[in-house]
Amino acid sequence: MSNSEFDPFAGRSTPDSGRVVETDRVALWCHDDGADGEPVLMVGGFTAGHFAFDHARPYLRDHRLITWEPRGLGRSACPDPAAEPYSVAMWAEDLRALMDALDLERAHVWAVGFGSYIGHRFAAQYPERVGAYVTYTDVWARDPQKGYPQIWEVYSAIVRNFGTTGFGGRVLANVFDVSDVPWFGAWEASNIEDVLHPETVDATVGYCLTEADVRDDLAGIQAPTLVLQGDRTWDGRTIDPAEDPSLQLMVERVANIETKLIPDAHPGYVAVQKPAEFATGAREFLERHPLG
Template identity: 25%
Template sequence: MPVTKVNGIDLYYEVHGEGEPLLLIMGLSLSSRSWFRSVPVLSEHYQVIIFDNRGVGQSGKPNTPYSIELMAEDTRAVLDAVGVESAHVYGISMGGMIAQRFALKYPNRVKSLILGCTTSGGATHVQPGADVSMLMMSRASSTATPEEMAWATAPILYSQSFIENHRQLIAEDIEKRIEQPILPHAYVLQLQACIGHDTSEEINTIQKPTLIIHGNEDKLVPYENGVVLAEKIPNAEFLTIQGAGHIYVTEAIDLANQKVLEFLNKQR
């Protein structure tokens, strides 16, 4: 089991495929297993590196404050452990926040940047609806089982049309999530890190080729946040996935993988 130690904890990681390195960073409360629809396709062309953020999966779960900057340090440690000097970096949701901070702090270690369903935070962040925020805040104190809570949050993670027509695909996602459910304290600490995230006054300094992907039915990180990123990051490409919610890596996985590969191939 590949593990590296950083800031006093173990970080679990995996490497798939060969070629130029592509680092994938997952979002709030999810382990690297939630990349299961992306890794098989992307690793046919790239050396794909995935890892469990602190607080989830097989990585350490300290009950001490987390921050996006701290998790960017974790990200650096994973690249060091694999022996990779620089990589294409693809983060979604909280992982996109980590990717932004990593690119700002370690620009020489980033070949290109892909930011999915994420935000720069700060004063320009467009908040989700009050009902969405309340549900996300209540997760830590809920007495529901991990599976029950996963289904309860489905309406804010997927578009209504997808829920009605592709319930089996959502069930597959949930099965992956509940294999290693996040502990309540770790969920709160990751959520607090997300709330504290703010690159809004810095991202205009990012000089790396950047692709932004956002579903226009995203309820958790509203679509307008993707628009802001595309406006602020110089020469960023912007892919709108029509009709998709937050988890576009399930709702439109073929399109997402295709566009990611097209973008990466242009950087060669």
Template identity: 25%
Template sequence: MKLSVNGIPIEAEDTGGPGEPILLIMGLGGQLIHWPAEFMQALIDAGYRVLRFDNRDAGLSKHFPGKSPPNLPWIATQAWLGLRPRLPYSLSDMAADALGVLDALEIERAHVIGLSMGAMIAQRVALAAPKRVQSLTCIMGSSGARGLMKPTSAVMRAGAGKPRGQADAETLARYYVRFLQAISSPTLPPSQEAFMEVFERTAARHSPDTDATARQLAAILTDGKRAKQLASISTPTLVIHGKQDPLVPPVCGEDTARRIPGARLQMIPDMAHDLAPAVHPEILRRVLAVLLPFLAEHPLGSETQSSTLRAEP
């Protein structure tokens, strides 16, 4: 369904029902269909009402073409110097979209789960509207602190030669699968068939747009002030990170959990940057074994003050 959010169309899906709402926020360049079906079903079976949406500049939501793709090295340099480069939008704008989805569906309060860039947006949601967030789960995310997000050389090589704009399907498929393989678990990888199935579904719904992804990445690169602000979050928080993440290194998860008072850190063995769009069943099982009990510990109507939770190795 199409929602009018902050003056732009945002595509969303709502499983409905009387259960406590969970708002899922997808990562860089991702679409709402990239939440694995098995992940969705596990939340539904646990009794939750699950909401998911396409971020701006992704999937069937509003895109922002018409300008040259952002010069990411120059934007990163400006951000490092404390300058404010002109961008189409910020992570705070994307957080406002997430809150706008709740508004449009008349939901006052929800559990918020973000993945990768979505985890960073989820942090912004908790900072902007703490009374709207029952619990916060950051999966494979980062605080935005300087010097943490250093992908491995293998991931950098896989990302090189990214096609620009609306490339042909064969070129996009080769790049898409190569990159997903580079960020997936070396010990519990999804199958080649799973990667191709995801790409085909993605292309049929809305072909990947690398210029749009660059605009989202520019919003990430310029959100460095968020790190110091995380200390003000009092929402119960779970940080899930893969021990083998080559794109957003494990230190990013450790840093996020350290900055949010009382946050619980769970490092998942064998997990890389691969809960979505394709995931090995064992990785999914390990994530759900941590996530579902955490959600159950913080039902709607319970105390919102963050409890003191010891970080787990």
């Protein structure tokens, strides 16, 4: 089926299909499909959120898939960041608390987009709780290849002037546009309306685009790790892996690492462009590294 015929909202994991879990730290929304297979904790980005994994679900039916929303996003609690600033450290501890609340001693972790900041920190801090780790190259906000601080200047201005719903959501969807996917704009605008809150955008998206830095965590990641992403840059150019600073840093510092670059795909939204290849790459890696 072509992209023009594909319905991106079919099988959507709506907030009502999940539940809010009271952890020992904060209330967190999660969606647990309850399957019998090995658990996979799926850490989404901060605009598409957990919806980024919806298109991968049909290809991982032999696993128990658990998505969630970090504090400050979606239906999870949104404490005032002025009282306690949000951070990668905070979100990683929240993930630990969610695992405890779900009685999960160990799980695979699959992180995409800004969720990779959380995944890197969690995998380094709690190596005994991570089986295999599938991730992306969000390592530090100041990576010159990505230009995140410049993106935040535009993004924050849109939020201040138009909010995150309606017209504001539609404009924000174009900031991280995937131009060769005709339905991307409507899909991403819907995600933004469900995931982002104007009062916490600075503390979530803004923080990830300007401050987040987990470079020092990379050497502590012990789990078998797969970097899974498209082979293009944000502006559509093909990536030379040798010129990708964050990828090279991960290859140098993570002890047990593999890379899989999917051809002709956006680096972060490969889940949208090529869901079968994206999910199959993750599934095959997880199958080679069972929890045991």
